[in-house]
Amino acid sequence: MTQNDFYVLLPVITLTIWATLLLLVDLFIPRERKGLTALLAAIGLTLTLFISLSQFGQQATAFNNMVVLDGFSVFLTALFLLIGLLGVTVAYSYIKRMGLERGEYYALLLFSVIGMILMAQASDLIVTFIALELLSIPLYVLAAIAYPKTDSEEAGIKYFLLGSFATGFIVYGIALIFGATGTTSLAGIITAIGVQTANLGLLLIGAGLLLVGFGFKVGAVPFHMWTPDVYQGTPTSVTAFMAAGAKVAGFAALLRVFALAFPLLAPQLAPVLIILSALSMLVGNLVAIAQTDIKRMLAYSSIAQAGYILMAFVPFGNANVQNLSISAALFYLVAYTLTSFGAWGITIALEKTDGQGLKIDDYAGLGRKHPLLAVAMTIFMLSLTGLPPTLGLVGKIYLFRAVMAGGYYYLAVLGVLTSLISAYYYLRVVVKMYMQDGDPQVTRETWLDLTIGAMAVLTVIVSFVPAPLFDWASRAVLALF
Amino acid sequence: MNFLFEPLTIVTFFPLLGVLALLLINSEQKTAIRWTALVTALLAFVISLWAFFFSGQYDVAAPGLQLVAKYDWITVAGWNIRYYLAADGLSILLVLLTTFLTPIAILSTWTAIEERVKDFMIFFLMLEIGMTGVFLSQDLFLFYIFWEFTLVPMYFLIGIWGGPRRMYAAVKFFLYTMAGSILMLLAILWLGINLDTFAVPELIGKVPAAAQMLLFVAFTAAFAIKVPMWPLHSWLPDAHVEAPTAGSVILAGVLLKMGTYGFLRFNLPLFPEASIQAAPVIGALAVIGIIYGAAVSYAQKDVKKLVAYSSVSHLGFVMLGMFAMNSLGIQGAILQMINHGLSTGALFLLVGMIYEQTHTRELAVYGGLWKIMPVYGALTLIVTLSSMGLPGLNGFVGEFTILLGAWGAGSGSYGSVWFAALSAIGVILAAIYMLYMFQKMFLGPAGEITKHHPLHDLNWREIATLLPLLVFIFWIGLYPKPFFDLMSPTVDELVKLLSAAALR
DSSP states (O other), rough: OHHHHHTTTTTHHHHHHHHHHHHHHHHHOOOTTHHHHHHHHHHEEEEEHHHHTTTTTEEEEEETHHHHHHHHHHHHHHHHHHHHHHHHHHHHHHHHHTTTHHHHHHHHHHHHHHHHHHHBBOOOOHHHHHHHHHHHHHHHHHTTTTTTHHHHHHHHHHHHHHHHHHHHHHHHHHHHHHHHHSSEEEEEHEEEEEEEEOOHHHHHHHHHHHHHHHHHHHHHHSTTTTHHHHHHHHHHHHHHHHHHHHHHHHHHHHHHHHHOOOOGHHHHHHHHHHHHHHHHHHHHHHHHHTOBBBHHHHHHHHHHHHHHHHHGGGGGGGGHHHHHHHHHHHHHHHHHHHHHHHHHHHHHHOOOSSSOOOOOGTTHHHHHHHHHHHHHHHHHHHHHTTTTSSSHHHHHHHHHEEEEEEHHHHHHHHHHHHHHHHHHHHHHHHHHHHHHHHOOOOOHHHHHHHHHHHHHHHHHHHHHOOOOHEEEEEOOOOHHH | OOOSSSSSHHHHHHHHHHHHHHHHHHHHHHHHHHHHHHHHHHHHHHHHIIIIIIIOOTTOOOOOOEEEEEEEEEOOOTTOEEEEEEEEHHHHHHHHHHHHHHHHHHHTTTOOOOOHHHHHHHHHHHHHHHHHHHHBBBBBHHHHHHHHTTTTHHHHHHHSOOOHHHHHHHHHHHHHHHHHHHHHHHHHHHHHHSSOOOHHHHTTSSSSHHHHHHHHHHHHHHHHHHHOOSSSSSSHHHHHHHHOOOOOOOOHIIHHHHHHHHHHIIHHHSSSHHHHHHHHHHHHHHHHHHHHHHHHHHSSSSHHHHHHHHHHHHHHHHHHHTTTHHHHHHHHHHHHHHHHHHHHHHHHHHHHHHHHHHHHHGGGOOOOOOOOOHHHHHHHHHHHHHHOTTTSHHHHHOOEEEEEHHHHGGSEEEEEHHHHHHHHHHHHHHHHHHHHHHHHHHSSOOOOOHHHSSSOOOOOOHHHHHHHHEEEHHHHHHHHHHHHHHHHHHHHHHHHHHHHHHHO
């Protein structure tokens, strides 16, 4: 292990040590003071965030090309650490209130973040696989952490079974790719295709299987079946973390592997991506209309959002558009993370300890009783729809630009039409909050309020000054070694 | 931060200061809230007057964009988006209409809005920002943001303070408008990607003729719904009937003009070839709208619905004049936009005033009102006559100029002589439904409400609300020259551009 190897993986290493120590330290923290664990977890994440940001602009590879450090990985690492931090702040009082407060909650969350970071840095399919497992297994446990609540157990088991199934696809895909090219390294695959020693048929099947696996992770139709049930049954603070984290991580792997290794397979893969994205946008948005439970509605909404990002990724084989596709996707993932955490934060605020307060009907009267929360929720709903003045609009425009630059106009038209459908169910929440009377029961907690407030402010402010984030996302290019 | 001190930035965003002030006021202090909003709106009007007439930076006689505020906004990663505000003869008239109608609308809510006054005023001032921004943006991206943004406060105004079916009306309004504008978004992106700029002045003359028709259709989708042109008007009666009075005033007065403004600002100059090709279709739809709107108005039993449908008819005239594509037609169209804002705005105010007392808008229950409410009757008569186009009042000048323009455009293959002839029927129909309404409400034997409901005539506040509108109704009717002078340099330029395209 050289110094360079160490440097490339510095965020992962720091956070791993921190998380391991946290597990030990937590043993000595008394039950009624688990807030300290949350604080320590947050400190670890912040520290790692600074380390990661200090690596901005560097490019390096380590461990014999197994992991890389590039603009893409730094961008996503920072995003994952932010997701981790938000995961801690929304969980802090919620798990206390729900009686779930165990020290391992935060340690598991940190381990999952480590998996996500590794996912963004992986440049070898074996590492991608390890990262995927590292991020998923803690999430399976977290989903079931509310045992003996059957909902939570069911969500955990479902997520675990279907997640393992998807991992099976990925492993099989990796095996076939190895069979076709004799290597699992992305650089090696490119070389093998370049010198025409690869068995393209086999490679294509392998890539297809990878797409199935990643499609599952990002919740794209038709691999989305688990999403509503798992999102609903899982404790909401975990759902918030999972909805952003697992999705962004899935896209991290999808973007890197496909954009780097498989541009030559684009003629065959693009139609598949088109179908996945079109189905996700349609099914996600249409089924969301029928939901009465906010968690299920947000779950279907997240399926649709995955569809929009996939849409921008369709022209990934076009060398002129590829960078635009990737930066649009990255930008939108940030917008999605901020908005989604905000919306889930409000869901947490309205959820009662007995599991009530999760119907959309329970939002009636929120505009009167808690005007600030209602304003925030309105901002999030506008952002998810893609309306000004929110980041969601700017992000969506970026996505549409990418897909149009690739020449897929009909997909862009489908994208805007499904956005229109989505306006219907997002507006319904706003209608409930402002135009119907009710008596919503809300738990106000400092950290949760701060998180929601920060997300709302950022969603609006960054939409007015998106240039720095645009710039950063556009420079977050993939490096190849 | 220089862009903050540009006159047009101040014109656009001044109401934001009022919003901030309102946020600091306790929501129980309703009077303070009302005054803050009113003073903000009045100051915004004064500022817009200052910027255009007294700042010395705007030359009324000169064509082209003036008071330009142009700054880089998002110019990274292949984007070329600017913060680009500027005004010409078309913009200033509509901006002034906006800043003029907003304080009037706020004044009309003085006793009508008692619930959540603070929220109401905040949404109202935000709406003003959005509308002003729409009329001043010269960058398509910026324009789109303002355009979509106006949806949000209007949606709340209808949905919270509206009538019994307000939720349905608010959502319908929102979805309808959004349906059109998302197609426009794609067209905007196409322009931005392929021509590498979103700035309208830089795009003029650059759009390849082959691509124009599709882009024209996409922009038309957004604007035709907003206008609304027949057959896309079905959101309008619902929105109007359910909206609170002030909302209706702004909806009819300004928001509909965003559609017609869009045609003039974007469709005609950016896609002149396509516009010429599409003119017969648009003209035909406009004529259908004129006659259909008038006929349906006559069938209404609800006064507010009657006025709402009359908008479909009036806006048909605007579209007809615009797509005559000559100087007279377009000038008439612009003037008619202003006229409709004044007259229909006043009509909605009048309907709102009686509704506040009686809580019904059924034509059948009124009758004989003039005897009890002479001032109200006289003012309504003036506005009614203005709306149906009586010579000497504003409506006549606009409609007559439009008809002249439509008639004069008939030289080509485009049969606008017929359009002019058919739409003249619309003028007659307007007289019928307007006088029908007036007669049902004010003349004849006293109706149920008039007999049994204690009614009082207009108070000073209500008269003060209407008076500024009446001043302009007479001014434009008797001496419209200053208004034509304001718009003519801009219109001449546009007509030159269109006739050059016609020769290609």
